[in-house]
Each structure stands twice: as structure tokens, then as C-alpha cells.
Amino acid sequence: MIKRAALIGLGTMGPGIAARLSRSGLDVTAYDVSPAAVEPARGMLDLAGGVLDRLDIKAPGTGAGSVRFVETIAEAVDGAELVIENVPENIDIKAQTYRDIDPLIGPSVIVASDTSGIPITKLQAHISHPERMVGMHWSNPPHIIPMIEVIGGEKTAPETVAVIRDLIRSIGLLPVVVKKDVPGFVENRVLYALLREAVDLVERGVIEPEDLDTCVSWGIGYKIAVIGPMALLDMAGLDIYKSVSSFLNADLSNRDDVAPMVLENTAASKFGIKSGEGMFSYTPEQIKALQGERARKLVAVRRILEGRE
Numbered sequence: 001m002i003k004r005a006a007l008i009g010l011g012t013m014g015p016g017i018a019a020r021l022s023r024s025g026l027d028v029t030a031y032d033v034s035p036a037a038v039e040p041a042r043g044m045l046d047l048a049g050g051v052l053d054r055l056d057i058k059a060p061g062t063g064a065g066s067v068r069f070v071e072t073i074a075e076a077v078d079g080a081e082l083v084i085e086n087v088p089e090n091i092d093i094k095a096q097t098y099r100d101i102d103p104l105i106g107p108s109v110i111v112a113s114d115t116s117g118i119p120i121t122k123l124q125a126h127i128s129h130p131e132r133m134v135g136m137h138w139s140n141p142p143h144i145i146p147m148i149e150v151i152g153g154e155k156t157a158p159e160t161v162a163v164i165r166d167l168i169r170s171i172g173l174l175p176v177v178v179k180k181d182v183p184g185f186v187e188n189r190v191l192y193a194l195l196r197e198a199v200d201l202v203e204r205g206v207i208e209p210e211d212l213d214t215c216v217s218w219g220i221g222y223k224i225a226v227i228g229p230m231a232l233l234d235m236a237g238l239d240i241y242k243s244v245s246s247f248l249n250a251d252l253s254n255r256d257d258v259a260p261m262v263l264e265n266t267a268a269s270k271f272g273i274k275s276g277e278g279m280f281s282y283t284p285e286q287i288k289a290l291q292g293e294r295a296r297k298l299v300a301v302r303r304i305l306e307g308r309e
């Protein structure tokens with residue numbers, strides 16, 4: 001079983017993944033190309049530790065598992081059996097990172113990418129042992145969401161997929177093996193189908209953004225946490241789905257470009273909470289409160305869904 005992991009990239013995702021792996025007894029080295037990313041990452045690591053306490057996720061033994069911040073990529077991968085790449089969702093940046101890692105690791109080291117949806121087959125073209133490369137797609141916030149997609153590319157060895165699946169299972173998380181290396185894998189294909197329709201409805205003035213969120217969170221979202229889409233079809237009845245989808249599917253958004261509303265916002269540097277404005281506006285105090293509230297509610301819901309209260 002893997003005991004030493006390296007995390008490359010410590011932005012939104014890296015610190016939570018480091019926290020979750022170390023809590024399960026792995027020794028983690030953490031590296032970011034930007035020294036400015038390290039202090040926020042330490043803060044996120046501490047916050048994630050507190051959330052893991054509230055989830056009652058205990059270390060396997062006293063002192064088991066650690067996170068060590070290092071200053072070079074060579075130090076990060078030295079001795080690692082698993083390297084998890086968490087650099088931005090840009091194939092050139094990811095490819096350069098694999099080229100940097102390649103001469104520093106042995107052929108048995110597994111390189112996993114947390115890509116949101118770039119096919120693994122494309123990524124593994126940039127590494128000399130593609131059979132050891134795999135997709136390991138965590139969901140945000142990664143220390144709280146227990147499901148992780150595992151994706152093999154055309155050249156990934158089945159054993160590599162099995163090792164990562166077993167690692168995820170052994171630390172009490174939920175691996176889902178995606179059988180075909182399709183863009184976006186499964187979670188983001190479903191999420192982006194929902195987001196495309198949601199953005200379109202707001203953009204066309206069908207609904208206000210706040211009301212869209214109430215509708216989806218308290219309608220579909222609340223329900224879907226308890227009963228997944230396939231089981232939901234059976235609950236609703238396939239006859240109903242057949243009737244509604246026979247006229248509704250043709251009316252749903254099928255735009256294949258990025259919606260103008262999103263282009264306008266991003267062009268104006270409105271990225272959401274990271275810039276203080278996006279679909280909504282946020283003060284720094286509101287952002288802190290929202291993040292705390294998100295963690296508290298996700299922990300509470302997870303405890304209930306797991307039958308722990």
C-alpha cells in the first residue's frame with residue numbers, strides 16, 4: 001500500500017488533499033512553484049484538519065501521517081510512491097510539470113492527475129511511463145467530499161487503476177472507476193450539463209440567480225444527495241421521463257460555446273469568491289463566513305447520509 005505521496009500544486013485543491021491523505025497515515029510532501037501559495041496553503045491545511053476532526057476521521061496511530069512543505073519539485077518527489085498533480089487546468093502547464101517530474105522518478109512511481117476533465121490519454125503523451133499515469137479526480141472541497149473518480153487513459157495499466165482504487169478504498173473514501181476516458185469524465189459531464197442549463201436560464205431572464213439556486217438546491221440537490229439519478233428515474237417512473245423528455249430535451253440548452261454572461265464576467269475579472277465578485281458580490285467577511293458555513297453544512301449532511309446521526 002502507498003505510504004508516501006507528493007502533492008504538486010497547492011491552490012484550491014492541493015491542501016485539502018494533503019490533509020485528507022496525511023490524516024490516513026500517509027507521509028505527504030507538498031510543493032508549489034509559487035512561494036506565495038505556501039502560507040495560504042498552510043492555513044487551508046489547518047482548517048481542513050479541523051473539519052476532519054469534526055468528521056471523526058482519526059489518524060491510524062499517534063503521529064502517523066505528516067505534511068512537509070518543500071521548496072523544490074525534486075525534494076517533493078524524492079521517495080514518493082505516488083505523485084498527485086494539482087496544477088492549473090491547462091494542458092501546457094500540466095505537460096511541462098510531467099516533463100519536470102519525469103527524470104526525477106523511477107518507473108514504478110504512479111503519477112495521478114486531479115484534472116477536472118482533460119482526457120488522461122492526452123496527458124500521458126507527456127510522460128515516459130504512461131502505464132503509470134492515471135486520473136484521480138477529487139471533488140471540491142476534497143477533504144470533505146468522499147467520492148473520487150479514477151480514470152485510466154489508453155496506455156494506463158489496469159494495475160495502476162487498481163492500485164489507486166484500492167488506496168482510495170483503504171482510506172475510507174469512495175472510488176468510482178470511470179470505464180472510458182471521456183472529456184470531463186462523469187461527475188463534470190453531469191455537473192456541466194446542469195450548469196449550462198442554469199446559466200442559460202439566468203441569461204435568458206427566466207429566473208433570478210438567487211431563485212435559481214433555491215430551486216436547484218432545495219429541489220434537485222437536496223433530493224439527489226439521497227437518491228442518485230438512475231434510482232430517481234425509477235422513483236419518478238420511466239413512463240414520466242419518456243413523456244417529459246419527448247418534448248423537453250429539444251428545448252434544453254445545447255450551446256457548444258461559453259455563454260456570453262460567463263465571458264463578460266471573466267473579461268471583467270469577475271471570477272467569483274476569488275475576486276470578490278462573480279454571479280454575486282462578496283465582502284472578505286462574507287467569504288470567510290460562507291466557507292465556514294459550507295464546511296459545517298457539508299459535514300452535518302455527510303454525517304446524516306452515512307447514518308452517523
Ligand SMILES: NC(=O)C1=CN([C@@H]2O[C@H](COP(=O)(O)OP(=O)(O)OC[C@H]3O[C@@H](n4cnc5c(N)ncnc54)[C@H](O)[C@@H]3O)[C@@H](O)[C@H]2O)C=CC1
Pocket residue numbers: 008009010011012013014031032033034037085086087088089090093096097114115116117137138139140
Ligand atoms: N477548483 C476546483 O473546484 C477543482 C479543481 N480541480 C482540478 O485540480 C487542478 C488544480 O485546480 P485548483 O487547485 O483549483 O487550481 P489553482 O489555480 O487554485 O491552484 C493551482 C496551483 O498550482 C500552482 N502551480 C502552477 N504551476 C505549477 C508547477 N509547474 N509546479 C507546481 N505548482 C504549480 C499554482 O501556483 C497554484 O497555486 C486543476 O486541474 C483543476 O481542474 C479538480 C477538482 C475541483
Ligand SMILES: Cc1ncc(C(=O)O)c(C(=O)O)c1O
Pocket residue numbers: 115116117138139140141187188
Ligand atoms: C465548477 C466546477 N468545475 C469543476 C469541478 C471539479 O470537480 O473538477 C468542480 C467541483 O466542485 O469539484 C466545480 O464546482
